[in-house]
Amino acid sequence: MSRLSVAKTYKIYIGGKFPRTESGRYFPLHDGQGHVIANICRGSRKDFRNAVVAARKAQPGWAGASAYLRGQIIYRIAEMLEGRREQFIAELKQQGLTASAAEKEVDAAIDRLIYYAGWADKYQQVFSAVNPVSSSHFNFSVLEPTGVVGVLAPDDTSLLGLVSNVAPCIVGGNTCVVLASESKPLCAVSFAEVLHSSDVPAGVVNILTGYREELTGQFASHMDVNAIVYCDGSKKVATAIQTAAADNIKRVVSRVNTDWAKDKAQDPYLIKQTQEVKTTWHPIGS
Amino acid sequence: MGSANVTTLPTAGRLPDLSRVPAVDEVGVNERVARFQSRSIKAKAKIDGLKLTLAMIDLTTLEGQDTPGKVRQLCQKAIHLHDSMPGLPHVAAVCVYPTMVSVAKESLKGHDINIASVATAFPSGMSSLDIKLNDTRIAVEAGANEIDMVISRGAFLAGDYQHVFDEIVAVKEACGDAHLKVILETGELGTLDRVRRASELAMHAGADFIKTSTGKIQPAATMQVTLTMLQAIRDYYYETGRMVGMKPAGGISSAKLALHYLVMLQETLGNAWMTPEWFRFGASSLANDVLMQLKKQETGVYQSPDYFSKD
Numbered sequence: 001m002s003r004l005s006v007a008k009t010y011k012i013y014i015g016g017k018f019p020r021t022e023s024g025r026y027f028p029l030h031d032g033q034g035h036v037i038a039n040i041c042r043g044s045r046k047d048f049r050n051a052v053v054a055a056r057k058a059q060p061g062w063a064g065a066s067a068y069l070r071g072q073i074i075y076r077i078a079e080m081l082e083g084r085r086e087q088f089i090a091e092l093k094q095q096g097l098t099a100s101a102a103e104k105e106v107d108a109a110i111d112r113l114i115y116y117a118g119w120a121d122k123y124q125q126v127f128s129a130v131n132p133v134s135s136s137h138f139n140f141s142v143l144e145p146t147g148v149v150g151v152l153a154p155d156d157t158s159l160l161g162l163v164s165n166v167a168p169c170i171v172g173g174n175t176c177v178v179l180a181s182e183s184k185p186l187c188a189v190s191f192a193e194v195l196h197s198s199d200v201p202a203g204v205v206n207i208l209t210g211y212r213e214e215l216t217g218q219f220a221s222h223m224d225v226n227a228i229v230y231c232d233g234s235k236k237v238a239t240a241i242q243t244a245a246a247d248n249i250k251r252v253v254s255r256v257n258t259d260w261a262k263d264k265a266q267d268p269y270l271i272k273q274t275q276e277v278k279t280t281w282h283p284i285g286s
Numbered sequence: 287m288g289s290a291n292v293t294t295l296p297t298a299g300r301l302p303d304l305s306r307v308p309a310v311d312e313v314g315v316n317e318r319v320a321r322f323q324s325r326s327i328k329a330k331a332k333i334d335g336l337k338l339t340l341a342m343i344d345l346t347t348l349e350g351q352d353t354p355g356k357v358r359q360l361c362q363k364a365i366h367l368h369d370s371m372p373g374l375p376h377v378a379a380v381c382v383y384p385t386m387v388s389v390a391k392e393s394l395k396g397h398d399i400n401i402a403s404v405a406t407a408f409p410s411g412m413s414s415l416d417i418k419l420n421d422t423r424i425a426v427e428a429g430a431n432e433i434d435m436v437i438s439r440g441a442f443l444a445g446d447y448q449h450v451f452d453e454i455v456a457v458k459e460a461c462g463d464a465h466l467k468v469i470l471e472t473g474e475l476g477t478l479d480r481v482r483r484a485s486e487l488a489m490h491a492g493a494d495f496i497k498t499s500t501g502k503i504q505p506a507a508t509m510q511v512t513l514t515m516l517q518a519i520r521d522y523y524y525e526t527g528r529m530v531g532m533k534p535a536g537g538i539s540s541a542k543l544a545l546h547y548l549v550m551l552q553e554t555l556g557n558a559w560m561t562p563e564w565f566r567f568g569a570s571s572l573a574n575d576v577l578m579q580l581k582k583q584e585t586g587v588y589q590s591p592d593y594f595s596k597d
Binding site: 045049052218221222223224247248 | 587
């Protein structure tokens with residue numbers, strides 16, 4: 001007897017939970033032949049607001065975790081992703097990739113996590129400095145996480161682009177709210193399940209799906225978001241993001257036109273882009 | 287609703303027969319509370335509700351670590367909620383320990399903000415009547431015009447209702463002109479039936495307000511106990527014609543929840559109680575959340591606590 005297949009409900013990820021969108025809205029996702037693959041949550045501004053609250057709550061604890069522990073946890077994400085390789089390859093194929101391209105993308109995503117896991121306890125000493133000053137002060141600069149980061153993940157990749165932007169953000173002690181690719185959202189939701197089983201504390205990564213046009217303005221204007229990372233969009237969109245971000249002087253990071261499959265798309269400077277430099281003037285004897 | 291000036295107590299000094307107090311239908315209360323939370327309050331109504339919430343707040347600090355500086359800061363917050371938004375009301379009162387009343391009085395000089403003080407061996411109430419009365423008198427003499435007393439839960443739970451009743455009557459007398467709020471500490475009473483009984487007892491003993499909690503015990507205020515107490519107030523009003531105020535305290539920290547309470551108040555007691563004279567929120571972090579919501583209504587942009595002064 002043939003059995004009924006169990007279709008997966010793709011939900012969003014907020015504060016370590018998988019709710020449906022509070023708005024109750026969905027949009028169908030189609031494959032190349034026009035068949036519906038899944039119904040995707042069309043996240044609302046209230047979902048985004050809730051996600052920011054969760055991210056804010058999680059931020060001090062995550063920033064306070066030791067660099068070593070953060071590295072271990074990100075390494076753990078890679079392990080979990082490795083274990084679910086086949087699922088991600090299947091999802092990428094559903095979203096139009098060839099088998100070999102899908103395999104390549106999943107492998108690259110796993111390797112990218114390992115790369116940033118390794119940087120967790122190293123970027124600080126690379127970017128920090130003892131500064132020569134002409135007064136009797138011991139002067140040094142260290143990095144501190146910017147805080148809550150809004151990440152508009154690139155639209156053209158389902159998994160790799162998202163991982164490539166989330167990993168450098170959280171490795172430095174930030175928490176984030178991510179808007180997944182609108183045209184290829186499947187892997188983002190499954191990646192949330194990977195995060196959920198990887199000892200990543202609730203609220204450190206929150207993942208929404210929905211319409212780019214509807215939510216970009218919310219990401220840019222929210223006063224409790226400290227930085228925004230975007231990877232797509234026209235000059236007009238960029239201007240709108242930067243204008244709205246100016247209200248609370250958000251750090252704005254543009255990663256437009258990046259080929260995330262390339263090795264040079266991974267870089268410790270991506271960690272630094274969502275860090276603040278704190279310089280201390282410590283008086284010493286004359 | 288009737289006049290707010292009925293002050294004579296038809297049954298003052300007499301403990302009512304608490305066995306005749308109606309039982310509370312817990313399932314019904316839960317369903318009713320769920321209904322209140324489904325009301326949609328938008329636009330102008332929301333702004334009005336938020337402003338009313340601000341005006342009803344008893345801005346509270348009741349910590350062993352309170353210093354005169356902390357109390358002055360709280361008073362500043364009470365006077366200047368958020369000066370960049372003109373037209374905001376000020377809070378109803380600040381609520382502090384008796385030793386801090388004089389500091390609050392000095393800081394609030396010239397402002398129409400009440401000073402509430404907890405008394406009677408707050409928060410446990412585990413002391414002799416003499417000490418409780420002295421505690422009350424000290425707070426009143428220092429300038430408190432509202433006293434938040436606690437009932438003796440141990441005596442109440444042991445069934446010694448007369449003892450609890452007599453204590454409230456004595457403290458009410460010691461208050462003089464100061465308003466008396468009676469804290470039932472519902473988190474320690476256990477059932478809604480006991481909450482209802484304690485409410486009736488306190489009102490008959492002369493309470494001007496009944497209040498859910500000290501904030502030191504979990505659960506503190508819930509919508510279920512507040513509804514039960516509001517129903518007791520309503521029935522007491524029908525019976526005696528005297529209005530009694532209500533103060534949920536502890537755990538109400540979001541503007542949304544505060545609006546749910548206002549809906550419950552309006553639908554249980556009506557418009558006559560929808561003023562700071564008859565309803566208060568005992569809270570410390572609620573004010574900033576309400577301010578953030580008001581600012582969100584004004585600008586359309588979600589706000590951050592970073593831009594609001596601490597209380």
